Amino acid sequence: MSAGLHLFSHVLVLFLAFCVHAGAEDGRRVYVVYMGAGHPAASPGSLEQQHLQLLASVVSKTRADKALVRSYRYGFSGFAAKLSKEEALAVSKKPGVVSVFADPVLQLHTTRSWDFLRQSSVETDSRPASEDGAPVAGGTADTIIGLLDTGIWPESESFNDRGMGEIPAQWKGKCEEAQDFKPSNCNRKLIGARSYDGPTAEPAASVSVQSPRDTIGHGTHTASTAAGSPVSGASYYGLAAGVAKGGSTSSRLAMYKVCGPFGCAGSKILAGFDDAIGDGVDVLSLSLGASSLQIPDFATDPIAIGSFHAVTKGITVVCSAGNSGPNSGTVVNGAPWILTVAATTIDRNFESDVVLGGANTSAIKGEAINFSNLSKSAIYPLISGQSAESKTKSKEYSARFCDPYVLDADKVKGKIVLCDHPQRAIVPRKAKIGALRSFGAAGMIMIDDEDKAVASNYLSFPATVVSAQGGAEIFSYINSTENPVATILPSITVNKYNPAPMKLMEVLLLVGNPQPDVAAPGVNILAAWPPLNDSSSVPPGKNPTSFNLISGTSMSCPHVSGVAAAIKSWNPTWSPSAIRSAIMTTATHKNNAQGALTLDSGEPATPYDYGAGEVSPMAALRPGLVYETDTEDYLLFLCNYGYNTTTIKRISSSLPDVFECPRNASAAAISDLNYPSIAVSGFEGEGSRTVNRALTNVGEEEEETVYLPSVESPAELTVKVTPERLQFTKNSKKVAYQVAFSAAAASSSLDGDFFGSITWSNGKYKVRTPFVVSSYRRRAASIRIIRGA
Structure with missing residues (x-):
């Protein structure tokens, strides 16, 4: 695991360890009270007074002053307060409150x-x-x-x-x-x-x-x-x-x-x-x-x-x-x-190679960050994890993975140990490294096809990660000689690596x-x-x-x-x-x-x-055309997502009083959000689904320019773009188009995810929009649509 990812895991573990202590002794904890955009004419001071008044309607005025942790006043309205569960529930029922939730730790x-x-x-x-x-x-x-x-x-x-x-x-x-x-x-x-x-x-x-x-x-x-x-x-x-x-x-x-x-x-x-x-x-x-x-x-x-x-x-x-x-x-x-x-x-790769002894002295590529001080000559005894198994503790397969509790420290001391690291390893890599270091190992070679692209940092401990193929070569060498030896080279920087x-x-x-x-x-x-x-x-x-x-x-x-x-x-x-x-x-x-x-x-x-x-x-810096969305588009998205008109009006102060969520609001309509990608779910291959988009000309051509589409689509889908050209003029900078998705004749029943793209070009700019069409049968049970329906 990289240093950064280890930090994230460490944060999560610490949080879980202390979450019981997070609540105050009196049973109260911090809750966030979200009240939407607030009134645009309200001053920060008046908003804070409103928050205190709302709190005082649930707790005493004296307690309200002490309970208020902070008030949000510039971009939106709301506050954080120290409340009991019952008090938080009471606040959530007050007029103007969108939501109340316990202060999360992200x-x-x-x-x-x-x-x-x-x-x-x-x-x-x-x-x-x-x-x-x-x-x-x-x-x-x-x-x-x-x-x-x-x-x-x-x-x-x-x-x-x-x-x-x-x-x-x-x-x-x-x-x-x-x-x-x-x-x-x-x-x-x-x-x-x-x-x-x-x-x-x-x-x-x-x-x-x-x-x-x-x-x-x-x-x-x-x-x-x-x-x-x-x-x-x-x-x-x-x-x-x-x-x-x-x-x-x-x-x-x-x-x-x-x-x-x-x-x-x-x-x-x-x-x-x-x-x-x-x-x-x-x-x-x-x-x-x-x-x-x-x-x-x-x-x-x-x-x-x-x-x-x-x-x-x-x-x-x-x-x-x-x-x-x-x-x-x-x-x-x-x-x-x-x-x-x-x-x-x-x-860029950080290469830390393994050099084997014997007649075959070619290096086996490894990936890691280490500042090994081992000799560049292959002089260190090399063993596999199985060979270091403690006969009194466990089974061979755990020793092959170098799980610390099944290794014999005396067998490890002074040797480079070859360890397999499966995709769902129970013991993390860091624990294995720590154990081998404490046992006095000269170094470690880990076989891991999954994580090898992230160069883990082992500092001064000689350790590296090789592919399954490299691991097989090392195993073969160990089994072919009576006294296998190797060394691990310190990391070097390799640029212009491909593919990337x-x-x-x-x-x-x-x-x-x-x-x-x-x-x-x-x-x-x-x-x-x-x-x-x-x-x-x-x-x-x-x-x-x-x-x-x-x-x-x-x-x-x-x-x-x-x-x-x-x-x-x-x-x-x-x-x-x-x-x-x-x-x-x-x-x-x-x-x-x-x-x-x-x-x-x-x-x-x-x-x-x-x-x-x-x-x-x-x-x-110069895209030619752009997809634009405004606040009302996002609020219509929330309508289609399932929020009601009352809640949405609280969230935004810029909506007209006559705003109402459409009666036909549905998850399917989310696909029409004017987004730079297209996602369609619940597609069973019967009939077709039409998605709407609009592009705005931001190129240098002020008088007139024409964009033509090209479609990359899987054989299972028929994709039709209408109109067949987008013509922009000085007075017509925004032009709409539609995309109709249907099953190809030979594939009337679809099951799976299908990927493609639509690219609009005027010869100077290319505007690429990827799409994903997903079948209902495969994803309906678990899909949570955000990008599209």
Whole structure:
């Protein structure tokens, strides 16, 4: 497991361990009371008074003042309060309340990555990129990226402000002062930093001094990936050396510290959204989310709530899709107003090879990060896990997996041990490593086809991961000689690896519905890190690093946030939906070997894995056409999703009084949301299903341009696009079209998922819209539609 993913597991375990303690001694805990948009004319002070009055109608006035934790006043109305279960139920029945829910704790979910994206990008114009490959946010607007995360390490060189102009006039935020954080820590790059404290679902012992400073590393890493200033000579102890930079190096950064060692409290997330809206950010980046085991409904999901109101204020919200694959339905942050990002590999490997003794001295490729000090000559005794079995403890198959409780320490000492690691291993890799190290093993070779694309970090312990084929070669050598020997070489950086990008089959795979919108680099990403003196993460004899390599959709999310900020800089009047459309319709579905995107197993990947494809930063600056959606479109989506008119009117203050959900609202109508991808479910192959879309011309052609469609479709489907051409003029910039899906004559009965795309082109721009048609019989029992019906 990568360092980043281990952090997420650690957070979850700690939360579960302390959740019993999370409630206060008097039986009360923090609840979030969501009251929709609030009245647009209300002042922040009057909203807080309304919240106190509502509380006082359930508890005493004295208790109301003490119970109120925080009030949300800028982007939406609501508050967090310390209540009993009975009091929370009473509040939920009050007029104007949309929902009341217990404060949840959500989980935390670069040198070469931007160069790789630049190389794989389909360039449609001559707009500039930086010398190092990232898109330049050098347009007419000065953009601000806000991050809701673990805080920031302001002294990092990635946040220097050399060459940057004055702070944008739109900025209304602040740089908070704390014991270890001063307003002077902010500058023209890091223009704001806030943190949130007070009673939450976290145990009292976990609440640290309120400060924006990052002592975990996650927020520093994501912030520098999104908009870090270029830093020459960056590396992780010599690995991945190069220029570290963000995607939008000219953008400003604002950090909202909503996460701590025990996770990210929902009440703090909403506070971060509320302040970010009032502060004037352009893009919000959230590398966190709910557990895929219990995905909340929109009305009780802090991220869905906060992002909805941010988007209605013109802020693009980008979120990570989670790391909970490979089971279906594991994507989180799937609301259609959020740009949801999956993670892929880049063209860089960290190779740690195995050299065998005897006549065959060729190296067997391994993947890992280790700073092995073993001799480069194969002089260390090599055994398999079976050979180290303790005869008094267990069976051979567990010894083959190197499960610690069945190994004989005396048989392991001084040897390199070959271990098999099955896909559903009961004992995690880290536990096996710890046991072998404590037993005095010289090193470990792990066979793991599933996780080999993520280079796990073993620091100074000589360990590497090989494929099943490589493992078979090593087994064969062990069985062919009386005294097998080997060595494990320290890691080296291998660039221009292909094929890339790939979706990971196990650790980061996101399948089923809903699907992510787009994919971006998220594996072994180098970015800024707090130089904390933690002996468990620093190789012997080394100083703490200022950069770190970690993996997860947490790392892919800020890549897209940086692209979104660059688009906003070039096109300051574009809406969040136009920015999302530009990113999705220009995404590439090819790898650097010009083949279709695959999983790391070599199997074909689908839109369930990567959405519209891998983000293409340069092409996204000039998409030609965009799909636009507004607030009313999203509210009609909620009608079709099942919300009633009364609730929806509370959510939005911009609706006319005459607004009513359509009488024929249904899940099937969700497919007509004007989205850059098309999803149709419940399709049995009888008759046809028609989906409506509309495209807006944002290209340079002001007088007239014509786009023609091309369709890629599986043989089982007939796909008809009407009209056969889209003609845009100076007075007709938005044109609608329809797509009719029906079964091919030879396939009247369909069962499964069918993928394809529709690409509109005028010879200069290509606007690609992927589609998924899913049969009712296969998915009706479990599908939860968000992207389409």
